[in-house]
Amino acid sequence: MSLTKYKEKRHFNETPEPEGSGGESVGSLHFVVQRHDATRLHYDFRLEMDGVLKSWAVPKGPSLNPRDKRLAMMVEDHPFSYRTFEGVIPKGNYGAGIVEIWDEGTYTAEEEVDNKKAEKLLLNELEKGEIKFTLHGKKLKGSWALVKTHGMGENAWLLIKHNDQYAVEGYNSEDHISPDSKINKERSVKKKPSLPQK
Numbered sequence: 001m002s003l004t005k006y007k008e009k010r011h012f013n014e015t016p017e018p019e020g021s022g023g024e025s026v027g028s029l030h031f032v033v034q035r036h037d038a039t040r041l042h043y044d045f046r047l048e049m050d051g052v053l054k055s056w057a058v059p060k061g062p063s064l065n066p067r068d069k070r071l072a073m074m075v076e077d078h079p080f081s082y083r084t085f086e087g088v089i090p091k092g093n094y095g096a097g098i099v100e101i102w103d104e105g106t107y108t109a110e111e112e113v114d115n116k117k118a119e120k121l122l123l124n125e126l127e128k129g130e131i132k133f134t135l136h137g138k139k140l141k142g143s144w145a146l147v148k149t150h151g152m153g154e155n156a157w158l159l160i161k162h163n164d165q166y167a168v169e170g171y172n173s174e175d176h177i178s179p180d181s182k183i184n185k186e187r188s189v190k191k192k193p194s195l196p197q198k
Contacts, residue, residue, distance in 0.1 A: 003052060005076035009094040016087045020079020028106035029119065031135060032083040033062060035173075037183045038097040043173060045072060045159060047107065047133070049122055052077040058159055061102075061173025062140055066163045068171065072146060074155040098183045102173070105137030129157075139176055142166030 003020065012019045032053070034044040043061040046053035056072035063070055083104065089096045109118040109125075110132035125131040129148030135141055143162035161167055177184060 003077055003079055006078055009076070011093060015089050015093045016085075017089065018079055018081040018085060020081040027115065029108070029115065029122075030080075030083055031105060031107045031137065032101060033103040033137075033140065034085070034099050035061075035102040035177070035181075035183060036095065036097060036099050037186070038089075038095050041183070043102060044075075044099075046078060046083065047122075047131075048080060048083070049119060049126065051080060053080060053082055054126065056146065056157060056159065062159055062161075063171045063173070064140070064161050064166060064168045065171045066161045066167050068161070070159040071152075072157040072159040073153075074157055098186060100178075100182055102177070103137045103139040105135060105140070107136060108134050110134055110143060 007019070010017060010019075030048045032046050034046070036042055036044050036057075040059070043058045044055060045058050045062065046055045048054075055075045055078050057075055058070050058072045060068075060070055084101075086100050088098050109121050111118075111121060113121060122131060122133065131146040132143070133145075134143050142164045143166075145160045145162065147158045147160060149156045149158055
């Protein structure tokens with residue numbers, strides 16, 4: 001567990017992001033998916049492990065279609081407190097843009113073991129490059145895997161939905177956005193044509 005890279009990239013006197021430290025929840029392990037309108041719109045998929053959030057940037061967002069193998073680029077660990085973060089990262093800061101929570105919930109290792117054993121198992125799978133887990137979210141449910149790729153860069157993984165009762169045909173994360181989305185409101189404002197000058 002290390003938040004060194006996370007802290008090196010941020011100026012906490014300028015950004016509302018939590019400085020945080022290690023920490024963990026009591027009981028179930030948590031996950032969060034944050035929709036992030038930075039240089040490009042993407043989704044940040046985060047799994048609680050070892051007191052931090054192991055994090056992957058997923059450009060196209062998660063998919064409940066098992067045929068969609070979503071590229072997921074592993075990024076620096078984030079503090080556990082980041083799982084509730086929503087807000088605007090100001091211009092000039094790393095990751096500048098709006099962050100909003102797209103989905104959240106708890107998750108378990110695919111192998112049925114207690115929480116402490118599950119975390120050790122998941123960390124071992126992370127080290128080996130293939131994590132199998134079950135999500136209990138509002139949007140994302142069922143069996144999933146994160147698999148490290150070969151030949152696509154050191155930090156490239158694939159986020160894959162397993163074929164179970166929660167799998168669907170044809171899925172687009174952007175079709176499942178809250179009507180209160182600040183990102184969508186900001187984008188609609190930017191798209192409005194300027195009024196002609198009198």
